[in-house]
Amino acid sequence: MQMLDITINGEKLQTSVDPRMSLADFLREHADARSVHLGCEHGVCGACTIIIDGKIARSCIALAIALDGAEIWTLEGLRDDPVIEQLRASFHECHGLQCGYCTPGMLITARDIISRYGTPTESVLREALAGNICRCTGYAGIVKAVQHAAERLAEQADTTTDGGVLAAGV
Ligand code: FES
Ligand code: FES
Structure with a gap:
């Protein structure tokens, strides 16, 4: 496990994370962001699209640990x-x-x-x-x-x- 500092929908979060966990799984399991849907899990279908530091991205092909310090927005934060x-x-x-x-x-x-x-x-x-x-x-x-x-x-x-x-x- 490794420590991760991340901001999700305006809330700062500091937690330990499995270095192999995808950002999509992390958002669903650690931030209750159930709008992040998993379809292909290969970066093809766009169901898991979120915003990372102001740009849209596919969360299924990013590792959560690689986003240390990032600001993430999901649909939950854009109500x-x-x-x-x-x-x-x-x-x-x-x-x-x-x-x-x-x-x-x-x-x-x-x-x-x-x-x-x-x-x-x-x-x-x-x-x-x-x-x-x-x-x-x-x-x-x-x-x-x-x-x-x-x-x-x-x-x-x-x-x-x-x-x-x-x-x-x-
Ligand atoms: S689940 Fe299909 S692009 Fe991420
Ligand atoms: S996949 Fe069912 S509405 Fe688009």
Whole structure:
């Protein structure tokens, strides 16, 4: 076992960890982050997508011990994030999910896409979402939901004076 200092969803955590434990298992077992889903466990499906030091990453192919000193965000820590709130509403409205297994990873990736592209075209969006696999929806509802969310957020940003809702800081 080795000592690990890590910040998860704004909370500092110091604990001992098996050096072979993946970050995904660590988040689920030590931080109760059950939104971190495990699909392929090979870095392919995107179900385990989280944010490490401001960038999205796959937690199944990272070792927890390698993230000593890192700041991690999972969907649990983004409940009040305005982009995630809008994405949730849009996924609901546009039928962007069925079983929901891929959805946490989709939401985190979609948030990242919106923060980088604002209102992406469908082809940009499909390419940027290509690393997140959904077994249920056929993607049409997901693409529609992300476009819907991006448009609503852009409209809201136009009506604010502080530069809008994308400056969520995570
Ligand atoms: S479970 Fe991590 S990418 Fe599939
Ligand atoms: S909604 Fe079932 S895997 Fe995407």
